[in-house]
Amino acid sequence: MKSEPTRILFVFAWLVVGGEETEVRLLARHLDPERYRIDAVACFHKPGMPEQTHAQLRALGVDVDTVPYSLSFEDTIAYLSRKVATYDLVISCQNVADIYPALERAHLRPPLIEHGGLVSEALAGPKHLTNRYVGVCRSIRDAAASKMGDRGLHALEIPSMVDLGEFHQDRRHATRAALGLTSATPVIGWVGRLDAKKRVEDFIEAAAITHRQRPDAVFLVIGGPDAFMPEYADHLRDLAQQAGLGTALRFLGDRTDVPDLLQALNIFVWLSEGEGMPHVIAEAGAAGLPVIATPDNGARQQIESGISGLFVRYRQPDEVAKAMLTLLDAPDKRQALGSALRAKVFATYSAEVVVPQWQRLIDEVVAERQPASPAKLFQSYFQAGFECSTHRLRNGKRLDIIASSEHDRHADADYRQLGSLGIRTVRDGFRWHTIETTPGHYDWSSITPMLQAAQHIGTQVIWDLMHYGWPDDLDIWQPNFVDRFAKFAGAAARLVREHSDQIPFYCPINEISFTAWGGGDASYLNPFGRGRGFELKVQLARASIAAMRAILDVDPRARFVHADPAINVVTAPERPEDFWAAEGHRQAQYQGWDMLAGMTWPQLGGEPRLLDIVGVNYYSNNQWIHGGATLNRKHSLYRPLHRLLMEIHGRYGRPLVIAETGIEFDARPSWLAYVAGEVDQARTKGVPVEGLCLYPILNHLGWDDERPCQNGLLEHERASNGRVIYQPLAEELLQQQQKYQSRHGS
Incomplete structure (x- = not known):
């Protein structure tokens, strides 16, 4: 797989015409684009400031981000804190007042090089997050060194360059x-x-x-x-x-x-x-x-x-x-x-002399970045997810994928077979509609055999408590939905504790943001609403928070995975006026997680500890042009998955797990190779991805047309020694497991 260029973000207080602007322009021209990609963001604009550097940089392929021009100082800090997390290196010019507050707020901090053109800049501001300080002359370097204590050697002199x-x-x-x-x-x-x-x-x-x-x-x-x-x-x-x-x-x-x-x-x-x-x-x-x-x-x-x-x-x-x-x-x-x-x-x-100095410095600083610690949260890094949707379709039919795939009848054998393939952690589901057929009364007969199978085989299960479906007597829009779900979650936690003394893992409500979009805006999922997506998102977040508190009352050790799609929505280059609409859709992916963490709508009761483990669901259609087509991996606007993971971790600072990923037909092995490679890149950049879940692990019938979906490792059909295995994916899985073990020893 071709390696991605080192992504460098130049942060300017303002972007005008001067030595530092010339420096980034010449670096963009002379650094090998196969190895380095430069972007720039300017934090402030004042009428009368020339914009010729904007045009010059864009002509060289540099993305010049001027979004902060319309933001307040505080909003610029928040914006930068999210943006910087996706880069391998940040180079801050002109003693940018916004950069240190932004880095302090970011949970994933890239290395920082400060570039100073004045002694006053070198003497200003803190230096504890500055990996290197580059002064354009000796006096500036010496001034910076005087502020860096025992790290004075990290102040360097690289002169401004000229392209002869x-x-x-x-x-x-x-x-x-x-x-x-x-x-x-x-x-x-x-x-x-x-x-x-x-x-x-x-x-x-x-x-x-x-x-x-x-x-x-x-x-x-x-x-x-x-x-x-x-x-x-x-x-x-x-x-x-x-x-x-x-x-x-x-x-x-x-x-x-x-x-x-x-x-x-x-x-x-x-x-x-x-x-x-x-x-x-x-x-x-x-x-x-x-x-x-x-x-x-x-x-x-x-x-x-x-x-x-x-x-x-x-x-x-x-x-x-x-x-x-x-x-x-x-x-x-x-x-x-x-x-x-x-x-x-x-x-x-001359550029021929100065550019190699920058290249050596960039490589040196980027190489100092520490990778994530070895994954240890789950029993196995590679995991499997059983599709457990239970929602009603528009025609009134109730889905029950666990039943239609016969996983409920063969859970013991399914878990055993996955264990033989090196998978000892799975996602599986309680089916609320079969358990609480009468309000307040729970029939556990549909889940008890699965709990017993997990205990018998030694499989660790992340239990989904609501995967799109709920009992027919409930109105999801009403306040009592929250109370009923919390009581159900508490009762489920008591049952789990009766069957195992292991630390339990739960996904209270699968895909809060996606369910809110599909059920509240797009009229695709039950309850088939339109224009009520945010209202539904608030309701689901409230229910999830109440459920977690009920579970913690039963078992304070409980851990929670909150799964939602990671998406990227971009603006078509010919329609720059669509930027804010596209960005609004992109940012909406975070609203559910933000609510759980108490970052927005804190009156719901969210708090940071409740956003325990961020589950990232990622498929081939998770990126698209606003008002246009889906982006494939070869498209110039496609963002590599590891950059999405960097942004998510930078925002929340929580461990991540790829909670769902998969594709249909012959693309299954290559898709796993891509996702596993991207996750590995994210981990090398410090993102603590704790697992990768193949989802669904078992072929099933389609939601809408009941066609056989060929997207799993295991076929629906069974042989004498278990379900039939899709061998190409099994071979790729084994290769990825061996790669992971060679790097991490487990």
């Missing part, structure tokens, strides 16, 4: 022509966001001084306003006008062709005070430009004064102008400085 392939000297003439400049015009430029700490006013004042002696010179300010200080851009324009620069100084705004514009310059100037490592100095070097700069933090690593650039003092426009005039009159000096800086960029800051 973006710089083409042969475009100089065309770029100048597009700007209305001749090849002889002296052009001096500045590039960046119009941010006060970049001291653009010093550039303008130096330009005014230079212009008086060299009126032929043109000065370019390339970059748009900073959305947090738009008034600064207005101030700069006023300053240029007051200086009488007129058309000699141009504000070009945000541009996507910065490499070409740099090639059109003769001199580059950077006069910041309080920056990190100016990425644009390396870009100027890639263009072979001489640079005039202040000795600000990382600039001192980039430039050797007099060799690969010229340093000037802070806030000294006259010194800047003097350096401009000197270089304008010395083309050989310009050439020498630019060539030396380009050589430094080639050796130190």
Whole structure:
């Protein structure tokens, strides 16, 4: 099976135009897409922020998530806590205020690399969840190390990179022509966001001084306003006008062709005070430009004064102008400085040099992630489930799959046969409608032989108490349904305890969310409602909670598996306006579990301990396009099962079990291989999946048409030594059992 790329999520406070945005863009371009997949999420947006980086990243295949733009700070934290759990690595840029609260809330935390471009960022915030801190220059790395205690070595320096392939000297003439400049015009430029700490006013004042002696010179300010200080851009324009620069100084705004514009310059100037490592100095070097700069933090690593650039003092426009005039009159000096800086960029800051540093770091940090502990919750990791649906169809017919498959008559033999196949844990069911034919009176004759068989064979059973069906005299919408079910559950628990002293396992109500959809919205299942799905979900959650409390009163050791489908609903790329509708359907899968855990509707009585074991039911049709087709495993929008499991565990922090999975006909072996492989991947990423249940284990008649469903390991037909076995699936099961045993020793 082809291995999946390492999934990396870059988290930005805001996504504008700058060194960190360039870094992720170049990583997306140069990292091997077969090995690494980059996504990005931005947490905040303000009117006036440029969006060109969004488009550039998307053009490279990066999914840029802007959902937090419409969320509050608290909702963004909740959103991120769910999102980060599905990734192998998170890289947080710009000291994102949301990331630590999100990671604290997530139960499955991916490794975290913080990436800092300022000393102030490195000194801010906690570091206890930070696996590595990457500073773009030495001073930033040292600042981060000072905050990491005895983990100071986990603060690293990886400089911002430049893609030399973006710089083409042969475009100089065309770029100048597009700007209305001749090849002889002296052009001096500045590039960046119009941010006060970049001291653009010093550039303008130096330009005014230079212009008086060299009126032929043109000065370019390339970059748009900073959305947090738009008034600064207005101030700069006023300053240029007051200086009488007129058309000699141009504000070009945000541009996507910065490499070409740099090639059109003769001199580059950077006069910041309080920056990190100016990425644009390396870009100027890639263009072979001489640079005039202040000795600000990382600039001192980039430039050797007099060799690969010229340093000037802070806030000294006259010194800047003097350096401009000197270089304008010395083309050989310009050439020498630019060539030396380009050589430094080639050796130190080129993508060919920097990308391997990132690759080694990513691989190292991801490899440190701890897998889940060996499964030990159940008697066997591979399990079997007997279809035990008992609901009434629309035509009034009552299903009873246990009876129609004759499992009730042959439970002892079925359990024994499964034991011979290495399966010692099963899902099976109480049939409430046969037990409580008279309100408050229980006839246990339908379940007692199965309890005795389990005890006799030594099979561990997870008992479903309601698998879609209930007694005919009950109205599921009425309050007394909850009371009746709780009393039934308590009585069932007493019966189980009479037959076994083992810790009992129950699934109180199978598929709360699916039953609510099928019975309350889609009119597919009894009670065939429409527009009442959430109401039914609340009722079922209330009943399940009451049942668990009744069971715990009988046996405080009891454990509970809450099975529901794990689904994925996506938006068709051509219909992005459907996102929130699709996401609403996807999030609805969690409502039942959330209610049981008390995360929503706490008035129902839910609490975290009641969401004991999350049972994940997963089939080949569990993913689809909203308003469209089912997704198969080869579809580009299909999410691997292990990512769904990571999200579920990240949300709840509870052990998981694949409570149902299967498929019909010849696809059975390959489907088991896929699911087992995905579960293994989830476990390597720290998800405690405690078992995998083949469901149904026994072929049965279809719900709607009574056709023979060929979806089990065991056939309905019996031979002298038990039921006929579907051999291809048995062989695949044996292979998967051996793989599991070789990895975990049991």
